[in-house]
Amino acid sequence: MYGRCVHFSCPGCRSTRMRADQLCCRLNRIVAVQSNSFPDMSLRRKILLVVFGLALGAVVTGGVAGLTLWYVRVGAAPFLAEAPQLDALLYRGLWLVGAVTGALALGAALAGRWLLVSFRQSLQVLQDAVEQVRTGRLDAQVSVNPDDELRRLAQALNRMTTTLSQQTVSRSYLQAVLDSMAELLFVVDADGRVRRANAAAAQALGRSASALRGTALDDHFDADPLASSGEGTVECTLTPTDGPERPVLVSRSALERADATQGTLVCVAQDISERKAAEEKLRRSLEEKEVLLREIHHRVKNNLQVISSLLNAQARDVESPAVEDRFTETQDRIRSMASIHEQLYQTDDLSRIEFDAYLEGLLDDLFRSHRTAHIGRTLEADAQPLSVDQAIPAGLIVNELVTNALEHAFPEGRSGTVAVTFHADEGTARLTVADDGRGADGLGGNGSLGLRLVRGLTRQLRGTFSTDLDDGVTVTIAFPTNPSS
Structure with missing residues (x-):
């Protein structure tokens, strides 16, 4: 009878329902007062019974009066022969009583009919207003006649509809909101069948919303959007009967309402073609x-x-x-x-270089080009990629230090080992080139081109440069693997 709220469990809607129930109780009390005497009779029959009683009373009264006059006229006939004027007077009295009785009976019938029509019109106005509320027009109002006996009932109905329009979302308004959505909306029951679809879904599938009702949801997609358990988002393809297929992103959520069927889901499909x-x-x-x-x-x-x-x-x-x-x-x-x-x-x-593999190839080229079969090598490198901006200067540093060791650390065919290590930990890389050659004599002066290049490249890496001359030469370069931080 009343418009449905989106959330009927809210306090405002509970209050509205209480007021509506109070109005219904008031209507029931009005009917009950009229029905106390004849509980099995309708109000229309009661009015007809009352009117019929009044008409019957008028007819009986007129009949008694007419019969009395007729008896008087019959009984006084010997005397009335000598008084014709009195006989004419009694005759006219009989006609007058009959006419008045007929007029009263006809008036009672007409009054009863008018009473039924006027009462029915008043009730029809209230019924029309209630019907408008039932169909979703929560702002329906009844014109109140100050002389109408149902004025208080009409005022109560107006107050109820005002409260409903302020605190309740009508079904038509809610449907208009759903149809204005650009996304495709499906309300699906526990069996996976469509209970409701908005205008966007109907247009995308080329079918009316009523035609979609009762169809299986997975019939409209290449894969069942409800196949995976729980709520979430799945990507699938919409397959309309007529028209091109389109990729959509389907999100699912349970419909949680006091009057919702267990397992009902709301599925919203968003077109992701663009x-x-x-x-x-x-x-x-x-x-x-x-x-x-x-x-x-x-x-x-x-x-x-x-x-x-x-x-x-x-x-x-x-x-x-x-x-x-x-x-x-x-x-x-x-x-x-x-x-x-x-x-x-x-x-x-x-954008990044696998520096361990690069060091392996670089050492192969250097040892092959310098023909140093008497010098061994070791390489220990972490699998830490470097950006191009870091790999080029780091590679040049290794090139300079290894070349310096091969040319100066092992003179006159002296054997030895060149060790290269590269470790990265917690955002810092440590590059070390060590040899067990003749020490400081194999490093060259601080003014040599090689050392100048190494120091300049270290500054380019925003790192630090250190040397250790015990048991040969060990050069360590430490630099951040993410210099922007």
Whole structure:
């Protein structure tokens, strides 16, 4: 009879329902007062009975009066023959009593009919207002007639509808809100069948909301959105009867209301076609950029190799061993940078270098180019990737220190070992190059080009530089793996 609230368990709605119940009780009391005498009779029959009684009383009274006059006229007939005026008077009296009796009976009938019609009209106004409330028009009002006996009932109904309109969301208003949603909404029962769908869902599936009612939810998707237990979000494809398929993101939640059926779910499907298209466009763009970056690294590596080959050809025409050594050192530096670009070209991650694998290849190149079979090597490196901005200077540092050890730490064929270690822990990397050669004599002066390069590259890494000359030479570089922090 009354509009339903979205949350009927709220205090305002409980108060509204109490007022509605009070109004119904008042209506029942009005009917009960009229029904005390004849509990099995309707109000219409009671009014007809009263009117019939009044009409019957008028007829009986008129009949008695007419019969009395007739008896008087019959009994006084011998005397009335000598008084014709008195006989005419009694005759007119009989007609007058009959006419008055008929008029009273007709008036009672007309009054009864008018009473029924007017009372029915008053009740019809109240019934129309209650019907409007039942269909969702919670702001329905009854025009109050100050002379109407049902005025208090009409005022109570107006107060109730005012309270309902202020504290209750009507069904039509709620349906309008649901139909204005851009997302697809389905109310699904415990058996997985659609109980209600909004306008967006009906339009997307090409069917009316009433046609969707009772259908299985999984019939409209490539996979059952309710297959996984519990609440959450699943991605699937909407499969309408007519029209293209579209990817959607379906979120599910239990409908928790006092009058909700156990297991009822609310499923909201959001069209993610545009997002998928944007992701695909971004993925293709990234792939194109990765291909371009790999091509750049490949060309840089080739250019560096060309430069190294030019230096090698130039060094063949040099007669001075010292100058030839300078050419060789420069080639090693170029080779260390070319190795990084070669690894970047071959790896999946174009922003980071697997530094342990890079060190392995770098040491192979250095030991092979210097032909130092009498010198051993060890490598201990953590699997810690470095960014390109850190890998290049760190690689050049290793190149300088290892080259210095191979050229100066083991003179005259002396055997020994060059050890390279790389460890990273808690945001700090520690790079160490050690040899067990002749110590400080193999390090070279502080003004040498190699040491100047190492110190400059250490500053570029925002690190620290330290040396230990006990039992050979040990150089340690410590730098943060995330310098921006």
